[in-house]
Amino acid sequence: MGNIKKDLDNIQVVSTSFECSMTADVALFGFNEGELKILLTKRSVGLKKNFWLLPGGIMEEEETLEQCATKVLLYLTGIKNVPMQQVKAYSKLKRHDVKRVVTVSFYALVQPKNHPIEQKVNVTETKWFNIKELPKKIGFDHKEIITDALKLLQYNLNHHMTFGQLLPETFTLNELQSLYEAVLNEQLDRRNFRKRISQLELLENTGIIKKGVKGGPFLYRILK
Amino acid sequence: MGNIKKDLDNIQVVSTSFECSMTADVALFGFNEGELKILLTKRSVGLKKNFWLLPGGIMEEEETLEQCATKVLLYLTGIKNVPMQQVKAYSKLKRHDVKRVVTVSFYALVQPKNHPIEQKVNVTETKWFNIKELPKKIGFDHKEIITDALKLLQYNLNHHMTFGQLLPETFTLNELQSLYEAVLNEQLDRRNFRKRISQLELLENTGIIKKGVKGGPFLYRILK
DNA sequence: TCAAAAGTGTTTTAATTACACCCATGC
DNA sequence: GCATGGGTGTAATTAAAACACTTTTGA
Incomplete structure (x- = not known):
């Protein structure tokens, strides 16, 4: 020393x-x-x-x-x-x-x-x-x-749920889930994931459907 | 800048x-x-x-x-x-x-x-x-x-459960609990605290009873 | 029309919380 | 012997995990 x-x-x-x-x-x-x-x-x-x-x-x-x-x-x-x-x-x-x-x-x-x-x-x-x-x-x-x-x-x-600018301003719940899966390096159950996210009450549904993807998913954004 | x-x-x-x-x-x-x-x-x-x-x-x-x-x-x-x-x-x-x-x-x-x-x-x-x-x-x-x-x-x-040298090598569960309460600045339920600690399986009971304190509490130590 | 992804609820299991009595010891 | 703290278990609640079908859309 x-x-x-x-x-x-x-x-x-x-x-x-x-x-x-x-x-x-x-x-x-x-x-x-x-x-x-x-x-x-x-x-x-x-x-x-x-x-x-x-x-x-x-x-x-x-x-x-x-x-x-x-x-x-x-x-x-x-x-x-x-x-x-x-x-x-x-x-x-x-x-x-x-x-x-x-x-x-x-x-x-x-x-x-x-x-x-x-x-x-x-x-x-x-x-x-x-x-x-x-x-x-x-x-x-x-x-x-x-x-x-x-x-x-x-x-x-x-x-x-701090993911900064890893996702665009609006994103589908599946995009969010696949971000979680990539970062955490594990598979997540879709329904449980959505339940968990929704009860955080940090997102809002824009009401807009994302085009060009099957199933017609809603776009969400972070609640201000 | x-x-x-x-x-x-x-x-x-x-x-x-x-x-x-x-x-x-x-x-x-x-x-x-x-x-x-x-x-x-x-x-x-x-x-x-x-x-x-x-x-x-x-x-x-x-x-x-x-x-x-x-x-x-x-x-x-x-x-x-x-x-x-x-x-x-x-x-x-x-x-x-x-x-x-x-x-x-x-x-x-x-x-x-x-x-x-x-x-x-x-x-x-x-x-x-x-x-x-x-x-x-x-x-x-x-x-x-x-x-x-x-x-x-x-x-x-x-x-x-990292409390370093805040406690002596052996300590009673109540001493440990009051450490938690002081650090976290909240009251904890005695039985729930002990259950939680015991299922971590990080402590062992030395079998020795601490003298000079009513009730006759056991001394525990961190498991090596 | 069909393949792929979206959306949605319930049951089961596990974890957390709330809570009260008897025992051991020091004074 | 009595006041103080030690030790323990169960029931109720809440949170987490497992799980399947119907709807929507793009190709």
Whole structure:
């Protein structure tokens, strides 16, 4: 744990305190074709060029971690206007190869089709991966970050029906159920699911029937 | 959100990246006389001399945030060998008066009687406060940190019966119940509580009866 | 017209809640 | 011996799980 005398002196924040680079990493989940996806990038500069990474980048002096997360997502993928949910801080000593970097992870939820990926500077490839089929070469500790983010997403969906922008503004109950099934990775009984959702009283039936799909399902929206 | 061109350049971690002081703050909970307590300190140096603060201090180059949390608790209070649970990162721009400081909070659980407070350098006063009777003048954003830590403690106790060292190694079921009641801030039915606990199958009856208390209650311990 | 998906209720089972008496111990 | 806390079970309620047929629509 280092030198005790020095630590004792430095426990107060003073001008000589150790400083550390901080980054925000974003686990961006998408829902598409009944599958839960996550967006990974390959960078053209810096370390880990041959590894898939979460969008992430360093925090500047005049921004919070939340703002940083929003910024890096925009700059690396062109995606914006997505609420961020903090997950966890990671501070292992050797997690970055060159220097000490502490990262704080966030997750965010979008529909991929609403956010066509913009190829950005410093990025060679950006791709949606099925959460069940992640690539082997994931850089840094981003595999662990993805796992932790998914757990929190599962918890929040299950307990508060928070699915952000994973679905369009109006959606059928079957679309909602298949989202639950993809996120929780389990099959659900249709009637029990609908009963459970309906007694939360968070949705309203728009009265509009979705066209182009057999059965003529109603579209629902989140109750304001 | 600052200068876009500069941010684009700096999204990679490079030698010129912004660096920031980081601290770990510890919400140390104690259980005593049927009440949930939290330990706050007044510092003799630095800012917020007239404010109560959580034990906390800056992270050094060669330690993780978890190690830092362990260290600051030891140096400010003499308390050691307590597992830490990460709660959340706080990164508001003006949260520290002098310079940019990002903190990550942890909670830990002890019995105050096992950890007599050692008056440490840089500390003028250290005191256990009933969680329901916190002082008005709490510095920085530590009030918010306490609230968030308590919520996580409540969740973890309720869902996983994780009460750390809040109780001695052996304890009666009534002691356990009154811990639950203090943490969750609600009354529980004795028979329903015991049924619920017993079907978790996490405790074992030592067969030993606790002396000095009427009724002759059995002592239990956590099953290994 | 037929294949595919939507919509809907009831029964069974499990979990939670409410509730009262006798026993053991310390004072 | 009596006041205090310890220990225990059952009935009632509520929540969760299992389960099948009819209707609607697109192809």
